[in-house]
Amino acid sequence: MTKNLHVCLTPSLLPLYNVEEYIVVIVDIFRATSSICYGIDNGAEAIIPVAEVDECLAYRDQETGYLLAAERNGEVVAGFDFGNSPFSYTKEKVGGKTIVLTTTNGTYALHRSRHAKRVVIGSFLNLTALCDWLKTQNENILLVCAGWKHNFNLEDTLFSGAVVEQLKGGNYKTDDPAIAANDLYQLGRGDLDAYLAKTSHSERLKKLGIEADIAFCLNVDITAAIPVLEGERLVKLQFY
């Protein structure tokens, strides 16, 4: 049976979709979902996404042993263990740990999607693993771009287009945002870094001195784990 393959270009547009009808993939390439994929693949027990910095701090009071990660406007919030950089999510740092994470855009999209059939996390790091799993699901799929300050951004859209590309040939009906995302991916796939260098967001992140993070987030298929939302926690999806 034909399923829908839709792209929600920004969380502001989520009210236009019945998320209950979809498996939702959250996409926040620079850098939340890339770091989440990397952290879960590196053995983090769980990552708990929260919407506000205050919620994040409340976890510190509850129990010791949590790592606290908070970022606002691309920078680590003062007093937190770390922010959104994938280099903070190495085996050494996160293996066996639970991380409480709040970011500017990514957790907002996550919270708005939590009533979906399933919420999983996508990034270039786990692209093919994610798509291979999606192909087995026979469900409607909604790629939710976290965007930038509730608006459209190119990197999340491009990644959505990469997913659409891998799911081609499956029995999916695409909407205009999915068609556009896939066309933009065709333009950028040859050199993601060069293509995205022209975006406003990339320019902004470069000003923050995190070019290395950006380059890392554009590595394709270096992880196999699919983070999935279970209750309030993102954990490694178990499937066979």
Added chain:
Amino acid sequence: MTKNLHVCLTPSLLPLYNVEEYIVVIVDIFRATSSICYGIDNGAEAIIPVAEVDECLAYRDQETGYLLAAERNGEVVAGFDFGNSPFSYTKEKVGGKTIVLTTTNGTYALHRSRHAKRVVIGSFLNLTALCDWLKTQNENILLVCAGWKHNFNLEDTLFSGAVVEQLKGGNYKTDDPAIAANDLYQLGRGDLDAYLAKTSHSERLKKLGIEADIAFCLNVDITAAIPVLEGERLVKLQFY
């Protein structure tokens, strides 16, 4: 001085912009803004955009002589003079007349943008005339895509990309939506009709039997008038 050239991909995203800071161009290619451009170019005295069918009917009670145009979901509302088809906006039909118009998406975008520095109407029909005028304005420009049911559509985005193309070389700073729109335009410009044939909207309009309307709306530069919002009325912009 550098000005902003931004694209608002759907009216749902308008709250993210301070429309007061921009000249807003309303874009609803299939078919409202194409028909408005054609009607004003063909000598319509004014076109009054209203949000609701009931408002439209109220004009009939006020005064005779108005032409009433209403469309919902791509079809003429029963009892109205006509809907959104550009072929209803010929010299013979609209010359000297005032038309009260309500459409699904276009008038919604218009009403949400009414506090802009200026609100003008764009379509492929008046593309170059519009861009030539915009170049003389030295103002921030926001292209507002009417979209489809408050979501993104390809045809309005592609037109926005065509405007971005003509304004290149001017001193404008583009945002990610403008970059994406222009890239999509590069893909589609060689054959707009073929490119847009793959969209969901085009498919839907074809089901309504209005292929001729669609083809007409993709005519580039067949009109010179720029409709501008003056109070509640769209009239021909006077400039020399």
